[in-house]
Amino acid sequence: MAIKQVKKKLKTKKAIAKRIKITGTGKALRHKGGKSHLNAHKSSKRKRSLRKATLVSDTQKKVVRLSMPYM
Numbered sequence: 001m002a003i004k005q006v007k008k009k010l011k012t013k014k015a016i017a018k019r020i021k022i023t024g025t026g027k028a029l030r031h032k033g034g035k036s037h038l039n040a041h042k043s044s045k046r047k048r049s050l051r052k053a054t055l056v057s058d059t060q061k062k063v064v065r066l067s068m069p070y071m
């Protein structure tokens with residue numbers, strides 16, 4: 001009698017899923033940090049650039065992919 005082995009489902013890390021969006025081409029977008037407080041001394045140009053989303057760095061791509069297996 002053979003026992004059938006079932007592969008466990010992988011769980012999505014919700015903390016990362018809430019912070020990262022996957023684009024249609026499979027790239028990961030994240031928001032920049034450092035804009036929630038202490039903004040008085042930051043330049044307008046710097047604060048404007050912090051508003052925009054940016055791509056996840058190459059060193060973090062593997063971590064994101066493993067943390068969000070079904071995204």
